[in-house]
Amino acid sequence: MNLPDGLADSRSGSPAGPFAGMDTRVKLLLTLGLLPLIISLQGVASLVLALVLAATLLVSARRPTRQILIRLAFANGFFVFLFVALSLTYPAKELGAWHFVSLDGLHLAGRIALKGNAMLLVLLALVASTPVPGLANALQRLRVxxxxxxxxxxxxxxxxxxxxxxxxxxxxxxxxxxxxxxxxxxxxxxxxxxxxxxxxxxxxxxxxxxxxxxRGFAGCFHPLQRNDGVAPAEVAFGVLVFTLGLGLVALDRMVLN
Amino acid sequence: MTSPLVALEGASLVYPGQSGPALCEVDFTLRPGEKIGVTGDNGSGKTSLLLALVGLRPLASGRLLHRGDEVRKSTQYHDLRREVGLVFQNCDDQLFSPTVIEDVAFGPLNLGLSSGEALAIASETLEALNMGHLENRLTHTLSGGQKRIVSLATALAMKPKALLLDEPTNDLDRTTRAMVQDFLHRSDLSLVLVSHDHDLTKAITTRIIHMEAGRVWPDS
The missing domain is CATH 1.10.287 (Helix Hairpins)
Structure with missing residues (x-):
């Protein structure tokens, strides 16, 4: 069955990789912190750096390559469509060698593709490395x-x-x-x-x-609480990666100004 | 004679859109320690009998009694289901949580136990059925036989006085079937066992009734 990544993972047993054993709350908070930072990036250079950062996270997560490639292929199919649509329809100050191609449209599509891929890689590295029951447990402890x-x-x-x-x-x-x-x-x-x-x-x-x-259900669910602590090293890792993300935003603003 | 744990008096049950009644003026009594086998063809009303005994389907007429009192209010249904557990025929209906331990702990949590207590009961119940190694497995990855045993564990974790079992040995291999048979035989729970497995029914139960067209007949 073609399911989102985390689901497919948890079906085949415990996911491997260093992020698999990491506290899910840290991973979720880090993801929630990183995604808005990536969204706020404007310049191509900083977007490329964000993609590199996300790819580094993914490589360190040691996720199954084939599975990742399939997911990326699906997402990038949409971006190809975006390239075609925007290059033909976006209002252009500048036209390409073929006079019906909008270079501004191509630029915009490129930035969207870079952002989209960087976000996807972060999600694949941090969220998809957690089986759904673990994710639910973490969400519960984050008071969702x-x-x-x-x-x-x-x-x-x-x-x-x-x-x-x-x-x-x-x-x-x-x-x-x-x-x-x-x-x-x-x-x-x-x-x-x-x-x-x-x-x-x-x-x-x-x-x-x-x-x-x-089994006694009377309209109210009673969650099963499990108490696993967060290791200081995990928090330090989260803070470090988030700081790198903030650094990218600062760099982006400097380049733009 | 001890008072019945659960009983039906003149109970009839009709499903909407069906011509005949699923149960027709059924009188049925389950006393503490009694083990009753229910046989009958498909569609004879065996599963409906189990559903009626725990009040999961409203009776068109007749009465449902728990320890001699008619069950009418939701708190009474709650008390009845606390004492009388039901293991459904289809395990996928019984196992709705993502992991085995969460599913088995669902009942104890609803009984007001703390997470720690519920987890302890769930682990202990799974161990008693030799399924302790499945605790952290995802329910959808279990085999048919494992699902069957875990379903049994979800009902047993409620610490019931009686168990209603609908085809409990479906999907089981010979070894696991023998294990279930042995467990049920040794258990001091009251049982109502619906099964096409005549050997199992004869081995476990003390009394067998036969169902035909929604009516109950003593077995010949």
């Missing part, structure tokens, strides 16, 4: 509203069940010689898959509610 955390964790659990159900339906269809193609019968079959999945989800929702009632 309980309902949001439960929405994340229960959705996470159900995504796999729905995925397995879709796969079973696909196999059942394949066993009866179903082949995808551009035919009305195929569209209708995919429509049935989707409808079946929705109907089954509704039924399952009822059964899960029953199971919760059977």
């Amino acid at each position: 509203p309980q309902k949001l955390i439960l929405l994340l964790t229960y959705t996470y659990r159900q995504v796999f069940i729905i995925g397995e159900e879709m796969e079973r339906m696909r196999q059942a269809a394949a066993a009866r010689c179903f082949r995808p193609g551009l035919r009305l019968h195929v569209y209708r079959t995919f429509g049935y898959f989707l409808a079946q999945s929705l109907v089954r989800s509704l039924d399952r929702g009822q059964r899960i509610h029953d199971a919760m009632l059977m």
Whole structure:
């Protein structure tokens, strides 16, 4: 199943790499600190430096290369579209060698792509190296509203069940010689898959509610608190990387001025 | 004779949009220490009987009794479900938390225990079922058999007096099935066991009833 990175990771067991064992709260706060800094960068040079910083974090995280490349390819597919669209439509003070290409549009698309990739790399290095249950635990300890955390964790659990159900339906269809193609019968079959999945989800929702009632659920969730401390080295690492981010912003402002 | 833990009196249950009743004037009694097997064809009302016994489906007529008192208020349902646990047929319905330990601790937390106590009970319950090594596993990565045993653990962690089991040996290999059979046989919990596994039913239960078209018949 094609899931966001952290989810795929946690499916295959404990993620490897130095950030995997790091306190998730530090990683989340660092991510929340770094992303606005990257967004605020304007100059190409500082954006390239931000990309280098993010790539360094990702390399140190020792994440599975193939998985990362696939994620990057998906994201950059969108940026290619952006390059084409902005170069043809952005109001231009300057035109390129081909007179219909806006160089300002290309510049803007380039900056957006650099920012987007830097942010994505930070997320892949820091957030995606944490399995979803660990993420939920950290969010809980950061006092994020309980309902949001439960929405994340229960959705996470159900995504796999729905995925397995879709796969079973696909196999059942394949066993009866179903082949995808551009035919009305195929569209209708995919429509049935989707409808079946929705109907089954509704039924399952009822059964899960029953199971919760059977275990004393009375409308209020009681989180399972676990107490793991934050190591001083982890805090120091967080502060160091954040300071580097601040340095990039300062550099960016100096270059712009 | 001891008073019944849970009982149905003249209970009928109808699902919306279905022509016939799922349960038809059923009288059923579960006493402390009793182990009752329920057999019957698919659609005969076995699962509906279990759902009715814990008040998960409202009765069209008849009464649900917990220790002799009719169950009507939500607090009474809560008390009933605290004493009578249900293990669902489909484990994916039972296991809704991302990790095994969180799922098993869900019930104890709802009973007002602290996180530490709930974790201790959850670990102890999993250990009792030889599943301690699965504590930190993600539930969706468990095999069918492991899900089945962990489902049992989620109900046992509530420390119930009775267990209602819907096809508890589905998906189990012979060794695990034997382990479950042994556990249920040795357990002093009251049991209602719905199963197509006749050997298991005969080995564990003290009384067997048969269901047909929503009605209960003593087994011949």
